Amino acid sequence: MIVWLSTIGQRLDHADNTRTMLLARYLIERGHEVTLWTSAFDHIRKQWRREMADAIDGCWTMPNGLEVRFMQGSGYKRNIGVRRLYDHLLAARDFRRQAEVLPRPDIVVASLPDHVTAAAMVAFARDHRIPSLIDVRDKWPDIFHDYAPAPIKPLVRAGLLFESRRARGAMQQATALVAMMNSMLDWGLAKAGRGRTEKDRVFYLSTMESADPVSAPLTDLGEEHREMLADSEGKAVFTFVGTYNRTQHPLLVIEAFELLSRDPGFDSRGVRLLIGGDGVNADEVDRRIAALPFARRLGWLKPPEMRAILSRSDVGLLPMNFASPAFNNKAFAYLACGIPILNGALGDLAELIAEQNVGINVPAGDTAALAASIKSLVDDPGRVAAMKARVRDLYAASFDQDQTYGDYVAHVEAIAGGWKAAQTSG
Structure with a gap:
């Protein structure tokens, strides 16, 4: 099975214990081909990724076989601002440009944040009759309104109206939502305007294996x-x-x-x-x-x-x-x-x-x-x-890591398998 993942700000070094990298690892260990879509701009360091220099035909392959493709944006200096949104819009457009000429995946799993590239992933999947999951990790873009000073909240809400609709549309169109805690899944479902189904699941982060002074010398x-x-x-x-x-x-x-x-x-x-x-x-x-x-x-x-x-x-x-x-x-x-x-x-x-x-x-x-x-x-x-x-x-x-990510992978497989069976019978 070919699986596409997207996390726009994913770290690539010292990142084994992050959610996306763990999901990728467990998928690969189950024999699946996995591609990670991430920004060409390093969100943490605020610079263009060095790994792009080693990419072949736009793809940089990690030692475990994970293929990484970079979405080109504009870069930005501040985490909050119009420039960052513009970067994500360009990255989403670049994703669509690249994705159209690649072999089709069997399923896509898009992280939110960010809502812009997540929406692009879901739209691509819809256009090509592919199942899609959104992994809800934060309340984008609503979080910017939540943290705005009270006097400017109405202005921020108005400014985010279109982006809020973009996020809502993506979550409505996705085959299912997953999240790393119940309150986040509840927010995503409320945003989508629907109730929970058996396809909507919570998989806790479990991003670190149990450690003690013996196992961590x-x-x-x-x-x-x-x-x-x-x-x-x-x-x-x-x-x-x-x-x-x-x-x-x-x-x-x-x-x-x-x-x-x-x-x-x-x-x-x-x-x-x-x-x-x-x-x-x-x-x-x-x-x-x-x-x-x-x-x-x-x-x-x-x-x-x-x-x-x-x-x-x-x-x-x-x-x-x-x-x-x-x-x-x-x-x-x-x-x-x-x-x-x-x-x-x-x-x-x-x-x-x-x-x-x-x-x-x-x-x-x-x-x-x-x-x-x-x-x-x-x-x-x-x-x-x-x-x-x-x-x-x-x-x-x-919170055992093997159990959590084993269950997550099994869910991805079940969604893809069920979708394929439905398409075949239809």
């Missing part, structure tokens, strides 16, 4: 990181990893620890704050980390490094500046490594934490509440140890 780390962990031994270790963005940003965590550092009842000598990642306002993050004697900057972490550090941490930090559902790679990295979460997200993750007692939910953007929760865990190491044990049991029972 210190030899996976460089000397600087090993020294940081040696310095952290015997202390309560709070860790943030991931991209710094407007929604989830470590500055909220730093502000909470700054608040605690002024509290006479907080003994910072028994605490370490580790922050790994990069992104928006990284220089400000680095400056304020340097001012806290118990904080350490990890830089951008490769998956083996992340596993080694998180499996030796005590609490994972998922701060939210705005109240919004999230059950993302960061959350699964923490759970996979057996650590509870201080969580600011709503939705499935918040419900899971409350029901299973595997962390603490705090209101989004509330520095004081975050600081109080941190202090409560520092003061009660027995509670943290009990949470860590529950996290390990929960991950093994509910």
Whole structure:
């Protein structure tokens, strides 16, 4: 079976633990031919992808056999703005140009975001009588309205009217929707204006295999990181990893620890704050980390490094500046490594934490509440140890990677097989 996937901002290096790459890997292991469509522009680095120089006839092949095709846009400097939308429109047009002369796939699976290239994938599939799935990962383009300041929300809503219709049309025309959490699937179905069917499914991210200090040895780390962990031994270790963005940003965590550092009842000598990642306002993050004697900057972490550090941490930090559902790679990295979460997200993750007692939910953007929760865990190491044990049991029972992606692949196969059978009988 030939399967096309699309994720416009997909990382190509150190990306084995991302949803698209995991789906591609499991499809390939089942014997399918897989092509990934992604932007020619590197969203993280804000530069044109170096891999294009090694492409042959427009196709760059990864060591595992995944074929990558690049959609040409205009590039952009800011994550939010008209220029980025223009880039995606050009990329969608380039996809259609390339796709028309290639052998037809048996099914397409389009990630949303973004809604523009997802709509192009679904339209191509419809025109050629091919089944299509949209994997709903974020509320595009509605998210831009949700995060806009109140005074300009009506203006943003009006400006996004056509793009909202584009997203709605794509989800209405897709054969089925899948998502990485129930609240995201519910949003997609509401956008499409229909109820859930047996073809609409939730497959949790499960983007990291379960890890512990044995399976994630210190030899996976460089000397600087090993020294940081040696310095952290015997202390309560709070860790943030991931991209710094407007929604989830470590500055909220730093502000909470700054608040605690002024509290006479907080003994910072028994605490370490580790922050790994990069992104928006990284220089400000680095400056304020340097001012806290118990904080350490990890830089951008490769998956083996992340596993080694998180499996030796005590609490994972998922701060939210705005109240919004999230059950993302960061959350699964923490759970996979057996650590509870201080969580600011709503939705499935918040419900899971409350029901299973595997962390603490705090209101989004509330520095004081975050600081109080941190202090409560520092003061009660027995509670943290009990949470860590529950996290390990929960991950093994509910989020096993082989099971999750095996089920996802089986669903893709079933949709394609059912479609083909219906076309043949028709």
